[in-house]
Amino acid sequence: MNPDRRTFLKGAAMAAATAAAATGSAATPPPPVEDIRDRMGPGVHWDKAPCRFCGTGCHVQVGTRDGKVVAIAGALEAEVNKGLLCVKGYHVGLALYGQDRLTTPLLRKDGKLVPISWEQAIGVIADRVEMDPAGFAFYGSGQWTIPEGYAAQKFMKGGLSNNHIDPNARLCMASAVTGFLAVYGVDEPAGCYTDLDEADVVILWGNNPAEMHPVLFSRIIDRRTRGENVTLIDIQTRRTRSTAHADHYLEFQPHGDLAIANGILHLLVANGTYDQTFLDQHLAFRKASDPPELKGQAATWEEFQAHIAAYTPEKVEELSGVSARDIRMLGDLFGRRDLKITSLWCMGMNQHTRGTAINSLVHAVHLLSGHFGKPGDAPTSLTGQPSACGTVREVGTLAHALPGGRVVANDKHRQQSEEFWNVPAGRVNAKPGYHTVKMWEQFSKPKADGGDIHTIWVQVTNPGQTLPNRNALFDPSRKDPDKFLIVSDVYPTATTVEADLVLPSAMWVEKNGVFGNSERRTQQWFRQVKPPGQARDDCWQTIAVAHELFRRGMPGMKDKDGRFLFAMPGDVPVWDWNRYYDINVDEVLFEEYRKFTRMKHKDLAPYQEYVKAYGMRWPVVQQPDGSWRETRFRFSEFDDPYVEKGKGIQFYHSNTEDGRAQVWIHPHEYPPERPDQDYPMWLCTGRVLEHWHTGTMTGRIPPLRRAMPASYVELNREDAQRMGISNGELVRVESRRGHCDLPVWIDGRGRPPQGYVFVPFFDERMLINRVTLEAHDPFSKQPDYKKCAVRVTRLAVAGAP
Amino acid sequence: MPVVGAVLHLRPGLEPPTELDDPRITVGERNGDKLPIVVVTDHRREDRQLLEQLEASPHVHAVFVAFVDHSDLVEVSP
Structure with missing residues (x-):
């Protein structure tokens, strides 16, 4: 590279970084975007695109020259990521240039x-x-x-x-869908990422955004660096990178999340700290029907009270492993009106044989406590795909x-x-x-x-x-x-x-x-x-x-x-x-599809409006002046144009057709397969920071492949010592369905408790899905990749006659 | 030659990490707890290693990338 070009690039890189550091700062506004791109020199064309990888929806600016993607910059104009990218977004341009692209049928x-x-x-x-x-x-x-x-x-x-x-x-994410449908009669979150900027308390229900949604996680952590007080509660089955930032870490036994949510509901009622006005105006109760249907059947407040009466903090501790003291802490937080609480979840609650139930229960916690419909007060599911x-x-x-x-x-x-x-x-x-x-x-x-x-x-x-x-x-x-x-x-x-x-x-x-x-x-x-x-x-x-x-x-x-x-x-x-x-076939199909979007108030703007914007959140409704306005907070009168004047909150797709959301009765149940004498450990599978899902794109990006070259099994140190297994040693993880051989990682990035192992699924050479269970939620039909029974043996022992 | 622009999110009240004293790193003007830097290395694996080292520092809680030039990898000279 010649020195002039290097100087150009350094200038562009510093300008982009300086601008990204300045976003959100009133004192030092970022420099004009054009300045940064001009510094790349002549011949580079810039255009926007959302990142190819996760569901966060960060926007990048793609720099192309001579038919190749030669540079990537975080899009400063994009509200989602404000110029910042995670390690995967940083490499997104290279995902096109693996040496073994398929080029012919x-x-x-x-x-x-x-x-x-x-x-x-x-x-x-x-x-x-x-x-x-x-x-x-x-x-x-x-x-x-x-x-x-x-x-x-x-x-x-x-x-x-x-x-x-x-x-x-x-x-x-099918269980998130059925959860939203069962509760609100219409899919997708009511809130948006702005909730992360406003919440006083953020609760992670079985997800690990520090690795899976790092740009969103940074919005929470950034607030702390600005001196804001944000309490982070990490409810998990194993310690992750997100745990390192948490004020409270609550480790639960697999499937214990249903007990925890029921325990919070119990305390809201027992302590009289539920939101009576919100209940009177906006909520109805629902229970399972026979035969089971997603809409269930009507229940009464008395039935609901009778159901949750059993979920005392002590009982929840027995079912979930989380201490009664921590259950009370959660109950007290939700009982406070002076706090804004946002719940986040992803695969942990969705890949679950009771996925619809736990989704519905977390919504119920927010609804019954009135932590809903205001910026910062929201139950929000995150998705893994773009x-x-x-x-x-x-x-x-x-x-x-x-x-x-x-x-x-x-x-x-x-x-x-x-x-x-x-x-x-x-x-x-x-x-x-x-x-x-x-x-x-x-x-x-x-x-x-x-x-x-x-x-x-x-x-x-x-x-x-x-x-x-x-x-x-x-x-x-x-x-x-x-x-x-x-x-x-x-x-x-x-x-x-x-x-x-x-x-x-x-x-x-x-x-x-x-x-x-x-x-x-x-x-x-x-x-x-x-x-x-x-x-x-x-x-x-x-x-x-x-x-x-x-x-x-x-x-x-x-x-x-x-x-x-x-x-x-x-x-x-x-x-x-x-x-x-x-x-433009996309435009033709999009305009045809747009006709479908009005019925459920998921209105989209014309295609050309999206050409001009860094995305818009539906419903997008045309204004008297001809402009198009997005909606950040659904069901809330102050922002959602479909809420009738004077209603405040209105669930206008209510399953009961009376503007009410449904609070569900869902008991805790044990999962279909649990550890036993033959298969004594829990297996959980998931993702890692460096690789996106099955690694077919990120695995072709040399820096990411080098950073995380192969899969592994996380094993608790005490379990490893008891089994005589050392770090890096090859073991067999085996269920009733199949096995997978992997190296052991002890005290690695994730820290599982005793009796529990975690294996990522990105590595096609070590197919952990030969081991997992296809049992699925009865409504969403989503399988549970987060829990099944396995045994772990040293490979030499496993291969012996 | 990889060129990366990044933003270090420093932990509140802490000074920038000593790892920044590296000839491959150019430090920009600090803005609150955010510090823009540019990393120029001979090989792509180096920039990743450098950014990981920085992220592992107790003075830094996160590193995000704002710009990366890929041209050295995708434009093969004749």
């Missing part, structure tokens, strides 16, 4: 993947659909952009009359759902969807499709035994690494010649290596996109560089297959007027890759 012939043309690949998929449309399934992702997910949704439900479409988000909210929850790419909060089982919702799609009445199938676990069960089961899914098309995800109990849900299909697995991805993965057809995909700023983050913020970006080789957009792949079926005469690929399901303005033939970017 590959078809398995005689056991080997061999290159074929795109025309052949599209034809193969069309053949599989035509063979038996009802046995074709689509497995998508919370990393699908909104237009990608919408296209897949329309192709399946509006085209094939087939509801077997489900996303990997079923594995990560568009789990935007694409899965809002577009509804779930087996039972339709866009905009609709469901296939509702006659009116199907009729509305058919009208928006201009397809014949009756096109949308009323029967929900297979949820993720069921879909893969049916794919792994032989046809003769009722396994009626013959083909799955996977886009933007890696089920070979993430499905629980892989030995049962994934491997059997790979030995069955009737089953056909199609995978669209950017790198070879644990799934592509087993696939019958592999399609090379464009990623992130190699294509246009729209994501929706954890705080209802919709974020748009444009393609900034071209994908390598023959890699193409996932959305194009879906449209190209749809068009091939249309060309062959499949009726479902036509609308009521006989036009192609994805006909574009001006009849631009976007199924021809050379013409795909002649029109």
